[in-house]
Amino acid sequence: MQPTHSSRRILLPVKPWFILFTLLTAMTLNAVPLGRFPGFPDWIALTLAFWCVREPLRVGMLTAFIVGIVMDVIGGAVMGQHALAYVLLAYFAGQLSRRVLWFGLLQQSLHILPLLLLSQVAMLITRLMAGAAFPGWWYFAGCFLAAMLWTPLNYLLLLPQFRPVERDDNRPI
Amino acid sequence: MASVAGQGPPPFFKRGPAPLARLMFLLILCLVLLIADLRYRYLEVLRQAVSVVTYPLQMAAYGPVELARKVDTYFSSVQALTRENADLARKQVEVSGRLLRQDSVEQENLRLRALLDMKAQQPVSGVVAEILYNTRDTFSRRVILNKGLQQGIDTGQAVVDDAGVIGQVTRSYPLQAEVTLLSDKDQAVPVQITRNGLRAVIFGVGNGQLELRFLAASADVQVGDEVVTSGLDGVFLPGLPVAKVVRIDRDSSYSFARILCQPAAGIEQHGTVLVLGNREALPQVPEQAPVRDVPAKSKKGRR
Numbered sequence: 084m085q086p087t088h089s090s091r092r093i094l095l096p097v098k099p100w101f102i103l104f105t106l107l108t109a110m111t112l113n114a115v116p117l118g119r120f121p122g123f124p125d126w127i128a129l130t131l132a133f134w135c136v137r138e139p140l141r142v143g144m145l146t147a148f149i150v151g152i153v154m155d156v157i158g159g160a161v162m163g164q165h166a167l168a169y170v171l172l173a174y175f176a177g178q179l180s181r182r183v184l185w186f187g188l189l190q191q192s193l194h195i196l197p198l199l200l201l202s203q204v205a206m207l208i209t210r211l212m213a214g215a216a217f218p219g220w221w222y223f224a225g226c227f228l229a230a231m232l233w234t235p236l237n238y239l240l241l242l243p244q245f246r247p248v249e250r251d252d253n254r255p256i
Numbered sequence: 257m258a259s260v261a262g263q264g265p266p267p268f269f270k271r272g273p274a275p276l277a278r279l280m281f282l283l284i285l286c287l288v289l290l291i292a293d294l295r296y297r298y299l300e301v302l303r304q305a306v307s308v309v310t311y312p313l314q315m316a317a318y319g320p321v322e323l324a325r326k327v328d329t330y331f332s333s334v335q336a337l338t339r340e341n342a343d344l345a346r347k348q349v350e351v352s353g354r355l356l357r358q359d360s361v362e363q364e365n366l367r368l369r370a371l372l373d374m375k376a377q378q379p380v381s382g383v384v385a386e387i388l389y390n391t392r393d394t395f396s397r398r399v400i401l402n403k404g405l406q407q408g409i410d411t412g413q414a415v416v417d418d419a420g421v422i423g424q425v426t427r428s429y430p431l432q433a434e435v436t437l438l439s440d441k442d443q444a445v446p447v448q449i450t451r452n453g454l455r456a457v458i459f460g461v462g463n464g465q466l467e468l469r470f471l472a473a474s475a476d477v478q479v480g481d482e483v484v485t486s487g488l489d490g491v492f493l494p495g496l497p498v499a500k501v502v503r504i505d506r507d508s509s510y511s512f513a514r515i516l517c518q519p520a521a522g523i524e525q526h527g528t529v530l531v532l533g534n535r536e537a538l539p540q541v542p543e544q545a546p547v548r549d550v551p552a553k554s555k556k557g558r559r
Contacts, residue, residue: 107313110310110313111313111316111317112317113317113392114310114313114314114316114317114318114392115317115318115320115321116317116318116321116388116389116390116392118390119390119394119397119524121394143275143278144275144278144279144282145278145282148282148285148286151286152289152306153306153309153310156303156306156307156310157310157313157314157392158391158392158393159391159392159393159396159398159400159427159434160392160393160395161290161293161294162289162290162292162293162299162302162303163285163286163287163288163289163290163293164290166282166285166286166289167283167286167287167290170279170282170283170286171279171283174275174279177275178275209290210395213290213294214441214442215395215396215441216395216441216462218394218395222394
Protein backbone atom coordinates (compact mmCIF):
# COMPACT_ATOMS: atom_id res chain seq x y z
CA MET A 84 0.00 0.00 0.00
CA GLN A 85 1.18 3.46 -0.78
CA PRO A 86 2.11 5.26 2.45
CA THR A 87 0.46 8.63 2.80
CA HIS A 88 2.02 11.41 4.79
CA SER A 89 -0.30 10.91 7.72
CA SER A 90 -0.31 7.16 8.25
CA ARG A 91 0.77 3.85 6.82
CA ARG A 92 -2.75 2.64 7.34
CA ILE A 93 -5.92 4.04 5.92
CA LEU A 94 -7.58 6.02 8.68
CA LEU A 95 -11.21 6.78 9.26
CA PRO A 96 -12.09 10.46 9.47
CA VAL A 97 -11.80 11.89 12.96
CA LYS A 98 -14.94 12.55 14.97
CA PRO A 99 -15.20 16.09 16.35
CA TRP A 100 -16.69 14.91 19.63
CA PHE A 101 -13.65 12.73 20.16
CA ILE A 102 -11.34 15.76 19.87
CA LEU A 103 -13.49 17.59 22.41
CA PHE A 104 -13.50 14.54 24.66
CA THR A 105 -9.71 14.20 24.60
CA LEU A 106 -9.25 17.90 25.36
CA LEU A 107 -11.65 17.64 28.31
CA THR A 108 -9.82 14.55 29.55
CA ALA A 109 -6.52 16.39 29.28
CA MET A 110 -8.02 19.25 31.31
CA THR A 111 -9.13 16.83 33.99
CA LEU A 112 -5.68 15.25 34.06
CA ASN A 113 -4.14 18.70 34.37
CA ALA A 114 -6.46 19.49 37.26
CA VAL A 115 -5.34 16.45 39.26
CA PRO A 116 -3.55 17.88 42.31
CA LEU A 117 -0.08 16.39 42.51
CA GLY A 118 1.70 18.51 45.05
CA ARG A 119 4.36 21.12 44.55
CA PHE A 120 6.61 19.26 42.08
CA PRO A 121 6.72 21.46 38.94
CA GLY A 122 7.93 18.83 36.47
CA PHE A 123 4.70 17.08 35.51
CA PRO A 124 3.84 16.98 31.81
CA ASP A 125 1.25 19.41 30.57
CA TRP A 126 -1.37 17.12 29.10
CA ILE A 127 -3.29 19.87 27.39
CA ALA A 128 -0.22 21.17 25.58
CA LEU A 129 0.57 17.67 24.38
CA THR A 130 -2.98 16.91 23.23
CA LEU A 131 -3.32 20.29 21.55
CA ALA A 132 -0.04 19.80 19.72
CA PHE A 133 -1.23 16.40 18.57
CA TRP A 134 -4.51 17.66 17.15
CA CYS A 135 -2.90 20.76 15.63
CA VAL A 136 -0.48 18.49 13.78
CA ARG A 137 -3.09 15.90 12.84
CA GLU A 138 -6.09 18.08 12.09
CA PRO A 139 -4.81 21.57 11.32
CA LEU A 140 -8.12 22.57 9.75
CA ARG A 141 -10.21 21.63 12.78
CA VAL A 142 -8.02 22.48 15.74
CA GLY A 143 -6.09 25.70 15.62
CA MET A 144 -5.19 28.79 17.51
CA LEU A 145 -8.74 29.71 18.51
CA THR A 146 -9.26 26.33 20.19
CA ALA A 147 -5.90 26.77 21.87
CA PHE A 148 -6.92 30.19 23.13
CA ILE A 149 -10.21 28.97 24.64
CA VAL A 150 -8.57 25.94 26.22
CA GLY A 151 -5.83 28.20 27.57
CA ILE A 152 -8.34 30.50 29.28
CA VAL A 153 -10.04 27.52 30.93
CA MET A 154 -6.67 26.19 32.04
CA ASP A 155 -5.81 29.59 33.53
CA VAL A 156 -8.88 29.32 35.72
CA ILE A 157 -8.26 25.69 36.68
CA GLY A 158 -4.63 26.26 37.52
CA GLY A 159 -5.17 29.53 39.35
CA ALA A 160 -2.70 31.22 37.02
CA VAL A 161 -2.81 34.73 35.60
CA MET A 162 -5.52 35.14 32.96
CA GLY A 163 -3.94 34.78 29.54
CA GLN A 164 -0.78 32.98 30.65
CA HIS A 165 -1.70 29.54 29.35
CA ALA A 166 -3.68 31.05 26.49
CA LEU A 167 -0.57 32.84 25.24
CA ALA A 168 1.57 29.73 25.49
CA TYR A 169 -0.98 27.47 23.81
CA VAL A 170 -1.68 29.93 20.98
CA LEU A 171 2.05 30.03 20.19
CA LEU A 172 2.21 26.24 20.40
CA ALA A 173 -0.80 25.84 18.10
CA TYR A 174 0.62 28.25 15.55
CA PHE A 175 3.95 26.47 15.24
CA ALA A 176 2.36 23.02 15.36
CA GLY A 177 0.04 24.06 12.54
CA GLN A 178 2.99 25.29 10.52
CA LEU A 179 4.81 22.02 11.11
CA SER A 180 1.85 19.79 10.36
CA ARG A 181 2.66 19.21 6.68
CA ARG A 182 6.23 18.29 7.44
CA VAL A 183 6.16 16.39 10.71
CA LEU A 184 3.87 13.56 9.65
CA TRP A 185 6.36 12.25 7.09
CA PHE A 186 8.70 11.30 9.90
CA GLY A 187 8.57 8.33 12.25
CA LEU A 188 7.06 8.73 15.69
CA LEU A 189 10.39 9.19 17.45
CA GLN A 190 11.47 11.92 15.07
CA GLN A 191 8.04 13.49 15.40
CA SER A 192 8.53 13.72 19.14
CA LEU A 193 11.84 15.49 18.52
CA HIS A 194 9.93 18.03 16.45
CA ILE A 195 7.34 18.48 19.17
CA LEU A 196 9.83 18.90 22.02
CA PRO A 197 10.97 22.43 21.01
CA LEU A 198 7.34 23.52 20.68
CA LEU A 199 6.49 22.31 24.18
CA LEU A 200 9.65 23.93 25.49
CA LEU A 201 8.68 27.17 23.77
CA SER A 202 5.27 27.18 25.40
CA GLN A 203 6.83 26.67 28.83
CA VAL A 204 9.39 29.39 28.25
CA ALA A 205 6.59 31.72 27.17
CA MET A 206 4.77 31.06 30.45
CA LEU A 207 7.99 31.48 32.43
CA ILE A 208 8.75 34.83 30.79
CA THR A 209 5.22 36.15 31.38
CA ARG A 210 5.32 35.24 35.04
CA LEU A 211 8.88 36.45 35.63
CA MET A 212 7.92 39.78 34.12
CA ALA A 213 4.94 39.87 36.48
CA GLY A 214 7.31 39.44 39.42
CA ALA A 215 7.10 35.75 40.28
CA ALA A 216 10.02 33.70 41.54
CA PHE A 217 11.88 31.22 39.33
CA PRO A 218 10.36 27.79 40.07
CA GLY A 219 13.59 25.83 39.63
CA TRP A 220 15.04 23.80 36.77
CA TRP A 221 12.66 20.89 37.34
CA TYR A 222 10.06 23.12 35.75
CA PHE A 223 11.45 22.19 32.33
CA ALA A 224 11.34 18.46 32.99
CA GLY A 225 7.65 18.43 32.09
CA CYS A 226 8.16 19.02 28.37
CA PHE A 227 10.78 16.28 28.08
CA LEU A 228 8.43 13.83 29.78
CA ALA A 229 5.64 14.97 27.48
CA ALA A 230 7.82 14.47 24.39
CA MET A 231 8.55 10.93 25.55
CA LEU A 232 4.83 10.32 25.81
CA TRP A 233 4.26 11.35 22.20
CA THR A 234 4.50 7.82 20.81
CA PRO A 235 2.01 6.12 23.18
CA LEU A 236 -0.31 9.12 22.88
CA ASN A 237 -0.25 8.81 19.11
CA TYR A 238 -1.54 5.26 19.24
CA LEU A 239 -4.07 6.10 21.93
CA LEU A 240 -5.60 9.09 20.17
CA LEU A 241 -5.63 7.48 16.74
CA LEU A 242 -7.29 4.34 18.07
CA PRO A 243 -10.86 5.31 17.07
CA GLN A 244 -9.63 6.05 13.55
CA PHE A 245 -7.93 2.76 12.87
CA ARG A 246 -9.94 0.10 11.15
CA PRO A 247 -9.25 -3.57 10.88
CA VAL A 248 -6.75 -4.51 8.24
CA GLU A 249 -8.61 -6.45 5.58
CA ARG A 250 -6.54 -8.89 3.63
CA ASP A 251 -8.23 -9.56 0.30
CA ASP A 252 -6.01 -11.41 -2.15
CA ASN A 253 -8.23 -10.52 -5.10
CA ARG A 254 -7.99 -6.80 -4.35
CA PRO A 255 -4.41 -5.74 -3.67
CA ILE A 256 -5.23 -2.25 -2.40
CA MET B 257 -20.81 36.64 -5.17
CA ALA B 258 -22.92 34.92 -7.82
CA SER B 259 -21.33 33.70 -11.01
CA VAL B 260 -22.91 33.36 -14.42
CA ALA B 261 -24.49 30.08 -13.42
CA GLY B 262 -26.26 31.78 -10.53
CA GLN B 263 -24.30 30.02 -7.78
CA GLY B 264 -21.42 31.12 -5.61
CA PRO B 265 -18.09 29.41 -6.15
CA PRO B 266 -17.49 26.43 -3.87
CA PRO B 267 -15.48 27.42 -0.79
CA PHE B 268 -12.28 25.64 -1.80
CA PHE B 269 -9.91 28.27 -0.60
CA LYS B 270 -11.99 29.98 2.08
CA ARG B 271 -9.71 29.78 5.09
CA GLY B 272 -10.19 33.11 6.80
CA PRO B 273 -7.34 35.42 7.72
CA ALA B 274 -3.76 34.23 7.30
CA PRO B 275 -2.36 32.20 10.22
CA LEU B 276 0.19 34.86 11.08
CA ALA B 277 -2.52 37.53 11.24
CA ARG B 278 -4.63 35.28 13.48
CA LEU B 279 -1.61 34.58 15.67
CA MET B 280 -0.89 38.29 16.08
CA PHE B 281 -4.51 39.04 16.91
CA LEU B 282 -4.70 36.30 19.55
CA LEU B 283 -1.32 37.22 21.04
CA ILE B 284 -2.40 40.83 21.44
CA LEU B 285 -5.65 39.63 23.02
CA CYS B 286 -3.63 37.49 25.45
CA LEU B 287 -1.41 40.43 26.35
CA VAL B 288 -4.48 42.59 26.97
CA LEU B 289 -5.89 39.87 29.24
CA LEU B 290 -2.59 39.57 31.10
CA ILE B 291 -2.37 43.27 31.73
CA ALA B 292 -6.04 43.56 32.67
CA ASP B 293 -5.64 40.75 35.18
CA LEU B 294 -2.24 41.56 36.64
CA ARG B 295 -2.53 45.32 36.83
CA TYR B 296 -6.19 46.12 37.18
CA ARG B 297 -7.84 42.87 38.39
CA TYR B 298 -10.72 43.38 35.97
CA LEU B 299 -11.20 39.73 35.16
CA GLU B 300 -12.37 38.25 38.47
CA VAL B 301 -15.94 38.11 37.18
CA LEU B 302 -14.85 36.20 34.08
CA ARG B 303 -12.81 33.90 36.29
CA GLN B 304 -15.79 33.17 38.51
CA ALA B 305 -17.99 32.48 35.50
CA VAL B 306 -15.51 30.03 34.02
CA SER B 307 -14.94 28.43 37.42
CA VAL B 308 -18.59 27.44 37.61
CA VAL B 309 -18.08 25.43 34.43
CA THR B 310 -14.75 23.92 35.50
CA TYR B 311 -15.86 23.03 39.03
CA PRO B 312 -17.24 19.55 38.13
CA LEU B 313 -14.08 18.90 36.15
CA GLN B 314 -11.90 19.80 39.10
CA MET B 315 -13.97 17.65 41.41
CA ALA B 316 -13.65 14.76 38.96
CA ALA B 317 -9.89 15.21 39.03
CA TYR B 318 -9.82 15.49 42.80
CA GLY B 319 -11.99 12.40 43.36
CA PRO B 320 -9.30 9.72 42.89
CA VAL B 321 -6.81 11.68 45.00
CA GLU B 322 -9.34 11.98 47.82
CA LEU B 323 -10.14 8.29 47.49
CA ALA B 324 -6.45 7.41 47.75
CA ARG B 325 -6.14 9.60 50.81
CA LYS B 326 -9.17 7.99 52.41
CA VAL B 327 -7.85 4.50 51.71
CA ASP B 328 -4.53 5.54 53.18
CA THR B 329 -6.28 6.83 56.30
CA TYR B 330 -8.31 3.66 56.56
CA PHE B 331 -5.27 1.45 56.52
CA SER B 332 -3.15 3.65 58.74
CA SER B 333 -2.16 1.47 61.62
CA VAL B 334 -4.17 1.31 64.81
CA GLN B 335 -1.04 2.13 66.72
CA ALA B 336 -0.66 5.48 65.03
CA LEU B 337 -4.29 6.27 65.71
CA THR B 338 -4.03 5.31 69.35
CA ARG B 339 -0.98 7.49 69.73
CA GLU B 340 -2.73 10.37 68.05
CA ASN B 341 -5.76 9.85 70.24
CA ALA B 342 -3.70 9.88 73.40
CA ASP B 343 -1.92 12.97 72.17
CA LEU B 344 -5.21 14.73 71.52
CA ALA B 345 -6.62 13.72 74.91
CA ARG B 346 -3.53 15.09 76.64
CA LYS B 347 -3.78 18.32 74.70
CA GLN B 348 -7.47 18.57 75.50
CA VAL B 349 -6.75 18.39 79.23
CA GLU B 350 -3.98 20.90 78.89
CA VAL B 351 -6.14 23.33 77.00
CA SER B 352 -9.32 22.82 79.00
CA GLY B 353 -7.79 24.36 82.08
CA ARG B 354 -7.06 27.48 80.16
CA LEU B 355 -10.41 27.43 78.39
CA LEU B 356 -12.24 27.20 81.69
CA ARG B 357 -10.56 30.32 82.84
CA GLN B 358 -10.87 32.09 79.51
CA ASP B 359 -14.52 33.02 79.96
CA SER B 360 -13.94 34.64 83.29
CA VAL B 361 -10.77 36.31 82.05
CA GLU B 362 -12.60 37.67 79.03
CA GLN B 363 -15.36 39.04 81.23
CA GLU B 364 -12.82 40.61 83.48
CA ASN B 365 -10.97 42.05 80.53
CA LEU B 366 -14.21 43.53 79.19
CA ARG B 367 -14.95 45.16 82.52
CA LEU B 368 -11.44 46.52 82.87
CA ARG B 369 -11.56 47.87 79.35
CA ALA B 370 -14.88 49.51 80.08
CA LEU B 371 -13.34 51.04 83.19
CA LEU B 372 -10.45 52.32 81.16
CA ASP B 373 -12.87 53.57 78.51
CA MET B 374 -11.14 51.64 75.75
CA LYS B 375 -12.75 50.17 72.70
CA ALA B 376 -13.73 46.58 73.34
CA GLN B 377 -11.78 43.98 71.44
CA GLN B 378 -14.10 42.69 68.80
CA PRO B 379 -15.08 39.05 68.84
CA VAL B 380 -14.36 37.39 65.54
CA SER B 381 -16.29 34.52 64.04
CA GLY B 382 -14.72 31.89 61.87
CA VAL B 383 -15.54 29.25 59.31
CA VAL B 384 -13.86 25.87 59.54
CA ALA B 385 -12.65 24.67 56.16
CA GLU B 386 -10.47 21.96 54.74
CA ILE B 387 -7.47 22.41 52.49
CA LEU B 388 -8.15 20.37 49.37
CA TYR B 389 -5.01 20.71 47.30
CA ASN B 390 -2.29 22.99 46.01
CA THR B 391 -2.99 24.92 42.84
CA ARG B 392 -1.12 23.76 39.77
CA ASP B 393 0.44 27.16 39.24
CA THR B 394 4.14 26.57 39.92
CA PHE B 395 4.95 30.24 40.23
CA SER B 396 2.96 30.89 43.38
CA ARG B 397 2.13 29.10 46.61
CA ARG B 398 -1.58 28.78 46.92
CA VAL B 399 -4.05 26.21 48.16
CA ILE B 400 -7.71 25.60 47.50
CA LEU B 401 -10.23 25.39 50.34
CA ASN B 402 -13.44 23.38 50.16
CA LYS B 403 -15.66 26.31 51.08
CA GLY B 404 -16.38 29.50 49.24
CA LEU B 405 -18.66 32.48 48.85
CA GLN B 406 -21.74 30.45 49.69
CA GLN B 407 -20.35 29.66 53.15
CA GLY B 408 -19.42 33.28 53.67
CA ILE B 409 -15.73 33.15 52.80
CA ASP B 410 -14.68 36.35 51.16
CA THR B 411 -11.51 37.78 49.71
CA GLY B 412 -9.07 39.25 52.17
CA GLN B 413 -9.95 37.10 55.17
CA ALA B 414 -7.17 35.62 57.26
CA VAL B 415 -6.68 31.86 57.47
CA VAL B 416 -5.17 30.20 60.55
CA ASP B 417 -4.56 26.69 61.78
CA ASP B 418 -4.00 25.48 65.34
CA ALA B 419 -0.44 26.81 65.47
CA GLY B 420 -0.64 30.13 63.69
CA VAL B 421 -1.34 32.08 60.54
CA ILE B 422 -1.36 30.21 57.23
CA GLY B 423 -2.25 32.90 54.77
CA GLN B 424 -5.00 35.00 53.32
CA VAL B 425 -7.96 34.34 51.02
CA THR B 426 -7.11 35.96 47.70
CA ARG B 427 -9.88 34.66 45.48
CA SER B 428 -13.26 33.29 46.38
CA TYR B 429 -15.34 31.22 44.04
CA PRO B 430 -18.92 30.16 44.77
CA LEU B 431 -17.89 26.79 46.24
CA GLN B 432 -14.15 27.10 46.71
CA ALA B 433 -11.66 29.66 47.89
CA GLU B 434 -8.04 30.22 47.01
CA VAL B 435 -5.65 30.97 49.84
CA THR B 436 -2.26 32.56 49.23
CA LEU B 437 0.16 31.03 51.72
CA LEU B 438 2.53 33.11 53.79
CA SER B 439 5.44 31.61 51.87
CA ASP B 440 4.24 33.09 48.58
CA LYS B 441 6.57 35.73 47.24
CA ASP B 442 3.83 38.34 47.02
CA GLN B 443 2.30 37.78 50.43
CA ALA B 444 3.23 40.39 53.04
CA VAL B 445 1.97 40.52 56.62
CA PRO B 446 2.60 43.31 59.13
CA VAL B 447 4.07 41.74 62.25
CA GLN B 448 5.77 42.57 65.49
CA ILE B 449 8.29 40.77 67.64
CA THR B 450 6.79 39.70 70.95
CA ARG B 451 9.95 40.23 72.97
CA ASN B 452 10.26 43.94 72.33
CA GLY B 453 7.28 44.95 70.21
CA LEU B 454 9.44 45.85 67.22
CA ARG B 455 7.22 46.29 64.16
CA ALA B 456 8.15 44.90 60.77
CA VAL B 457 6.71 43.35 57.65
CA ILE B 458 7.20 39.68 56.87
CA PHE B 459 7.42 38.37 53.29
CA GLY B 460 7.52 34.93 51.77
CA VAL B 461 10.78 33.83 50.22
CA GLY B 462 9.29 31.14 48.02
CA ASN B 463 10.95 28.01 49.40
CA GLY B 464 8.71 27.71 52.44
CA GLN B 465 10.60 30.19 54.56
CA LEU B 466 9.76 33.76 55.47
CA GLU B 467 11.86 36.87 55.66
CA LEU B 468 11.62 39.96 57.85
CA ARG B 469 12.50 42.77 55.52
CA PHE B 470 13.43 46.39 55.91
CA LEU B 471 14.81 46.06 59.42
CA ALA B 472 18.06 47.93 60.02
CA ALA B 473 21.20 45.87 60.44
CA SER B 474 21.36 47.06 64.03
CA ALA B 475 17.74 46.16 64.82
CA ASP B 476 17.17 44.27 68.06
CA VAL B 477 16.28 40.84 66.70
CA GLN B 478 17.62 37.58 68.04
CA VAL B 479 17.47 34.01 66.83
CA GLY B 480 14.46 32.35 68.44
CA ASP B 481 12.33 35.48 68.64
CA GLU B 482 8.60 34.90 68.24
CA VAL B 483 6.93 36.93 65.52
CA VAL B 484 3.19 37.67 65.79
CA THR B 485 0.78 39.73 63.71
CA SER B 486 0.60 43.37 64.68
CA GLY B 487 -2.90 43.89 63.31
CA LEU B 488 -1.96 47.23 61.80
CA ASP B 489 -3.28 46.15 58.41
CA GLY B 490 -6.85 45.82 59.62
CA VAL B 491 -7.02 42.27 58.23
CA PHE B 492 -5.20 40.02 60.65
CA LEU B 493 -6.12 40.08 64.32
CA PRO B 494 -3.22 41.23 66.45
CA GLY B 495 -1.24 38.60 68.32
CA LEU B 496 -1.59 35.58 66.02
CA PRO B 497 1.69 33.62 65.88
CA VAL B 498 3.34 33.86 62.49
CA ALA B 499 6.92 32.66 62.65
CA LYS B 500 10.09 32.17 64.62
CA VAL B 501 13.42 33.73 63.70
CA VAL B 502 15.92 31.06 62.68
CA ARG B 503 18.82 32.90 61.05
CA ILE B 504 20.13 36.45 60.94
CA ASP B 505 22.77 37.71 58.52
CA ARG B 506 24.04 41.11 59.50
CA ASP B 507 26.20 42.23 56.62
CA SER B 508 27.53 45.70 57.21
CA SER B 509 27.68 46.39 53.48
CA TYR B 510 23.88 46.37 53.35
CA SER B 511 21.75 48.71 55.34
CA PHE B 512 19.18 46.01 56.10
CA ALA B 513 19.69 42.76 57.97
CA ARG B 514 18.63 39.53 56.30
CA ILE B 515 16.38 37.79 58.80
CA LEU B 516 14.99 34.37 57.90
CA CYS B 517 12.07 32.89 59.81
CA GLN B 518 10.37 29.54 60.00
CA PRO B 519 6.57 29.70 59.86
CA ALA B 520 4.82 28.71 63.07
CA ALA B 521 1.87 27.04 61.34
CA GLY B 522 2.08 23.94 59.21
CA ILE B 523 1.92 25.93 56.00
CA GLU B 524 2.80 23.15 53.61
CA GLN B 525 0.57 20.59 55.31
CA HIS B 526 -2.96 19.72 54.43
CA GLY B 527 -5.63 19.76 57.05
CA THR B 528 -8.35 21.71 58.72
CA VAL B 529 -8.04 25.45 58.94
CA LEU B 530 -10.11 28.30 60.33
CA VAL B 531 -11.03 31.22 58.09
CA LEU B 532 -11.47 34.22 60.35
CA GLY B 533 -14.30 36.62 59.66
CA ASN B 534 -13.69 40.15 58.52
CA ARG B 535 -12.43 42.55 61.13
CA GLU B 536 -14.18 45.80 61.68
CA ALA B 537 -12.61 48.57 59.71
CA LEU B 538 -9.78 50.39 61.39
CA PRO B 539 -10.42 53.96 62.46
CA GLN B 540 -9.87 56.48 59.74
CA VAL B 541 -6.39 57.85 59.39
CA PRO B 542 -6.56 61.36 60.83
CA GLU B 543 -6.29 64.19 58.39
CA GLN B 544 -2.72 65.24 58.02
CA ALA B 545 -2.02 68.53 59.69
CA PRO B 546 -1.46 71.28 57.14
CA VAL B 547 2.20 71.68 56.44
CA ARG B 548 3.51 74.77 58.05
CA ASP B 549 6.84 76.43 57.79
CA VAL B 550 8.52 74.57 60.56
CA PRO B 551 12.15 75.03 61.36
CA ALA B 552 14.39 72.13 60.45
CA LYS B 553 15.05 71.25 64.07
CA SER B 554 11.47 70.35 64.97
CA LYS B 555 11.06 68.51 61.70
CA LYS B 556 13.85 66.20 62.68
CA GLY B 557 12.29 65.46 66.01
CA ARG B 558 8.99 64.45 64.48
CA ARG B 559 8.87 60.95 63.10
